[in-house]
Amino acid sequence: QALQEIxxxxxxxxxxxxxxxxxxxxxxxxxxxxxxxxxxxxxxxLAAKIDSLPEPVKGLRIKISGxxxxxxxxxxxxxxxxxxxxxxxNYKMPHFQVVLGGRWRDNAGSYGLAIxxxxxxxxxxALEVITRRYVEDRQPHExxxxxxxxxxxxxxxxxxxxxxxxxxxxxxxxxxxxWGDPRIFTLGDIGVGECAGEVVSLFSMEIAKAxxxxxxxxxxxxxxxxxxAEDLAYQAMLQAARALVLTQFQDVGHEPxxxxxxxxxxxxxxxxxxxxxxxxxxxxxxxxxxxxxxVRVDGDVAHQRVDEATLFIEATHACEARLASQPxxx
Ligand code: SF4
Numbered sequence: 001q002a003l004q005e006i007x008x009x010x011x012x013x014x015x016x017x018x019x020x021x022x023x024x025x026x027x028x029x030x031x032x033x034x035x036x037x038x039x040x041x042x043x044x045x046l047a048a049k050i051d052s053l054p055e056p057v058k059g060l061r062i063k064i065s066g067x068x069x070x071x072x073x074x075x076x077x078x079x080x081x082x083x084x085x086x087x088x089x090n091y092k093m094p095h096f097q098v099v100l101g102g103r104w105r106d107n108a109g110s111y112g113l114a115i116x117x118x119x120x121x122x123x124x125x126a127l128e129v130i131t132r133r134y135v136e137d138r139q140p141h142e143x144x145x146x147x148x149x150x151x152x153x154x155x156x157x158x159x160x161x162x163x164x165x166x167x168x169x170x171x172x173x174x175x176x177x178x179w180g181d182p183r184i185f186t187l188g189d190i191g192v193g194e195c196a197g198e199v200v201s202l203f204s205m206e207i208a209k210a211x212x213x214x215x216x217x218x219x220x221x222x223x224x225x226x227x228x229a230e231d232l233a234y235q236a237m238l239q240a241a242r243a244l245v246l247t248q249f250q251d252v253g254h255e256p257x258x259x260x261x262x263x264x265x266x267x268x269x270x271x272x273x274x275x276x277x278x279x280x281x282x283x284x285x286x287x288x289x290x291x292x293x294x295v296r297v298d299g300d301v302a303h304q305r306v307d308e309a310t311l312f313i314e315a316t317h318a319c320e321a322r323l324a325s326q327p328x329x330x
Contacts, residue, residue: 011047011050012050016046016050016057016060019064020072021035021038021064021072022035023035023036024036024038025066025178025181031067032083032094032318033067034120037180038179040180042062042123054135060078060079060144061077062077062078062079062127063104065080067082068082075102075112076111076112078104079098079127079130079131080098081098081099081123083096083120084317084318085317085318085321086317088166088167088169088175088176091169091184093166095118095119096120096123097114097117098115098118098130099111100112100130100148101144110145113153113156114310115153118160120175120179121174121175121177122175125163126160129159153219154222157215202247206239206240206243207243207313209239209243210240210313210316211236213236213239217230217232217302220232224299226297234309236312237308237309238259238286240309240316241260243320244273244316244320245262260287264283267283268280272319275318282314282315285309285312
């Protein structure tokens, strides 16, 4: 009764419906997606069917952050999500990166595996697909973390691949809103002209190559090939930097020294790449790796580089979105 009086008597504590979320875009000015809105949506869907959920699913933990700063502790959840955005045509679409198999027991012993970003509005269906497959595949007494480790990144990504195809705004405008916020995300007039439109699609194509290299790096890491994983993660950062430079300077070419020099001059020295919270930290991941390649690569070095490339690519998306939403000076 005392808990009821202060609004803390909801059922489901310690079950999958007991979702942790940071404030996200509701009140945090660093937020990219509506983590609290997503938590409310998942909570109400899960509460409606909690009695019929299989026991292994009932015991899972979901944690959600509104951006990659991780205040919602998405990295140490069975199923975690952190907010980001992707572009479809001239519009931004709120997304959540899916992170599976983080260890919240054992003093948060290990981080989860980022397997790809899905539109915010597809998260409930993606969650359904993941939990259903877990129930079908798991061996007796196998934990979610052990199942994800056994499944591997390639197979895990296949689970959410159908949700990664982005509809056009004209086809499904509801995908361009976030949970609990009916406003349409838009980049305004930027990119509607022929030339600007060309640059927008060029960025999208180039950043997709960076994400593909990062995925290959993660697979190499999973297969124990640390040297290849480290190099691919570096290549992914280079490719992402090139994608950004191309929005200002299309003759950058493919030579690493030139890409890094142009990136540094145009985006680091000018602080355009600066994250509001981490400042120039993500840019320095590339600058330092380019200047000081590792003498010896082991699993820890490769793991760190893959983590850095993940954050660098997210920061590249955020930087491009910030710049694209600024009014053009004519
Ligand atoms: S994770 Fe991001 S959105 Fe959430 S509280 Fe931290 S900085 Fe804000």
